[in-house]
Amino acid sequence: MSSDTIPQTVLFPDLFDKPLVATFDQPHASSDGGAVLLNAAERPYGLIEGFARCLIDDRQPGKVQHTLRDLLAQRIFGLACGYPDANDADRLADDPMQKLLLGRDPIVGDPIASQPTISRFENGVASQALYAMGRELAARVVERHRRRLHGRARRITIDLDPTDDPTHGAQQLTFFNGHYDGWCYLPLLAFVTFNDEVEQYLCAAILRPGNAPATRGALGLLRRLLPRLRLAFPKARVLVRLDGGFATPELFAFLEAESGLDYVGAMGENAVLTRLAEPTMVEARARSEASGQTAHVYTEARYAAKTWPHERRVVIKAEMVRLPGRTPRDNARFVITNLRQTPRFLYERIYCARGDIENRIKALHEGLQIGRTSCCRFWANQLRGLLTAAAYVLMQELRLRAAHTVCARTQVTGLRERLLTLGVHVVVSVRRIVLHLPTSTPFVDAWRHIACALGARAG
Numbered sequence: 001m002s003s004d005t006i007p008q009t010v011l012f013p014d015l016f017d018k019p020l021v022a023t024f025d026q027p028h029a030s031s032d033g034g035a036v037l038l039n040a041a042e043r044p045y046g047l048i049e050g051f052a053r054c055l056i057d058d059r060q061p062g063k064v065q066h067t068l069r070d071l072l073a074q075r076i077f078g079l080a081c082g083y084p085d086a087n088d089a090d091r092l093a094d095d096p097m098q099k100l101l102l103g104r105d106p107i108v109g110d111p112i113a114s115q116p117t118i119s120r121f122e123n124g125v126a127s128q129a130l131y132a133m134g135r136e137l138a139a140r141v142v143e144r145h146r147r148r149l150h151g152r153a154r155r156i157t158i159d160l161d162p163t164d165d166p167t168h169g170a171q172q173l174t175f176f177n178g179h180y181d182g183w184c185y186l187p188l189l190a191f192v193t194f195n196d197e198v199e200q201y202l203c204a205a206i207l208r209p210g211n212a213p214a215t216r217g218a219l220g221l222l223r224r225l226l227p228r229l230r231l232a233f234p235k236a237r238v239l240v241r242l243d244g245g246f247a248t249p250e251l252f253a254f255l256e257a258e259s260g261l262d263y264v265g266a267m268g269e270n271a272v273l274t275r276l277a278e279p280t281m282v283e284a285r286a287r288s289e290a291s292g293q294t295a296h297v298y299t300e301a302r303y304a305a306k307t308w309p310h311e312r313r314v315v316i317k318a319e320m321v322r323l324p325g326r327t328p329r330d331n332a333r334f335v336i337t338n339l340r341q342t343p344r345f346l347y348e349r350i351y352c353a354r355g356d357i358e359n360r361i362k363a364l365h366e367g368l369q370i371g372r373t374s375c376c377r378f379w380a381n382q383l384r385g386l387l388t389a390a391a392y393v394l395m396q397e398l399r400l401r402a403a404h405t406v407c408a409r410t411q412v413t414g415l416r417e418r419l420l421t422l423g424v425h426v427v428v429s430v431r432r433i434v435l436h437l438p439t440s441t442p443f444v445d446a447w448r449h450i451a452c453a454l455g456a457r458a459g
Contacts, residue, residue: 026425028107030097032081033424033437034447039077039101040454041397044147045140047390048073054132055125066113070102071121072387074112077101079391082416084369086118096426106426106433122380130382134204137389138225141192141203144397146232149194153236156229157193159200159357160221161243162186162214163364165207165371172378175210184210185373187385188217189364190225191357198409200357201396202364205389207373207382214245219254226258237262241354244268247336249307256338264337264351273314276301277332280318288320288328295320298343303336312336315343315351359411367412368392401453405446418443419450 012020042048052069066074078088078098089112092098096106104110113121165185167174174183190204203225206217222240229238240255242265255263267273280299287295296319304311317333335351364370370388373381395412398419402408407418425436441447452458 028096028426030095030424030426031422032095032097032420033422033435034420035077035081035097035101036435037398037419037447037450037454038080038394040451040456041394041401042076043455044397045144045393047137047140047393048076050136050140051133051386051390054129054136056129065110066117068121071113071118073102074098075118075122075387076390076394079368079388080394080416081420084372084388086115086122089113089115089118097424100426100433105428107428122375122383123377125379125383127379127382130379130386133383133386134206135224137205137386137393138190138203139228141201141393142225142228142232145192145194145201149233151233153194153233155195155239156233156236157200157239157241158222158225158229159191159193159241159354160188160218160246161191161354161357161361162188162208162245163361165373167210167373169374169376171373171376171381173209177210185381186210186212186214187370188221189357189361190221191360192225192229198356199396199400200360202360202389202392205370205385207378207385209378214243215248215251218242218246219251222254226261239263239350240265241351242266243354249305249309252308252312252336262337262339264335264339264346266351267314267334267336269332269334272305273303273316273334274332276303276314277316277318277334280316281320281330281332284318284320285328285330288322292322294322298347300343313338315346317343317347363412364388364392367395367416398450401450402446405449407443407446407450419447422447 008024010022048069051072055068057064057068074089078092083092093111093114098112099109100106102112163186164177164180165187167183167185174185176183177186186208188206188208189202191200192203193200204221206221208216226238229236238261240261240263242263244266247265247267255261280297284295284297287297296317299316299318301314301316302311303314313336315335315337319331319333320328321331322328335347337346339346339350341350368388368391370385373384375381375384392412395415398415399407399410402410407415410418422437422441427434427436
């Protein structure tokens, strides 16, 4: 049975006090009526144009139906709308809103690209173009916030963090990772925060093999990102926050060679650090025994690993953890830094604040499915990661514009449900395009606020 033979009308004769008829007979309707906001959100960045300039179109001109720019726009906007698979393209080919987002007439415009076209595109991008696209992503994000803040920032914080991307097929460069107990990729993500803002803005997404050490790609990323940030914000002091896997002599040496740069990074426990922490652990155990609760005590020391040229400051958090029904256990944590604040302030207020990027990474996985790296080619999966990062940048822009509304702190999935996934009937006349959206839209005030913040005018 084909889709053409499936009845377009469904009848529920006994569900309510009157027969209910559901009819799929609106050819010029869409479920993504609010997605026009994405087009407006992309304008301050110019990400699609920037990405397109990184690509070389070697297709035969006479056979080209979809420009590279349109293919990029289709994938980025589709990801933001909740369509992560290339297979979704076939179902959305004639969706009026998806055509409108690409600048086509929503009624009589050509259909958007099909799944085979999308797949050929994803597998045809070379590594050099992907490198250029990665630079373009960082440049566009930094420039957007330079304009927003008028080049004035007191402090800029860079957070680097790897995440696991489980793989389940024959993708290139997937390896078994003992830490995550599975076959995976290990993408490296970078976020920037300005002053005391709560938002951490994604500016880089680098796909790496599943057996990559945490530091792979980190030095190169910082070498590209730091000069760009300093050029855009010449008076800002930069702080780099790192997880434990980044504690290598090469990375510390690089950070210390940079003038006006602060860093704080976790370090794994070893015999020397355990010995340095022991006197404080004794105090933490005594406090925990007396209170019956988890207790922690802070101190600091000077420490140098064998491969380090000199000692560095290490902040020690000595903690005795007590949980109901479990045996109390020691939990010593160590942070290497060149900052001078007190140990407690440095650990709790500066280092622990980096934990908020876990929420951003969770949104990338759950809201945009950045882990949908199912292509066989490694570079095709890297492209998917970059396009997903671009879609996330647009969602962050919507959240930024939603300040002082009920959507100001809404996560990606919630933004999509509240602002983008709206039923719409599209009407095109000679003079204009009209989107007929439901009057009962629950978050219409927030939608209007964001639209006006992105350049719309109240009619």
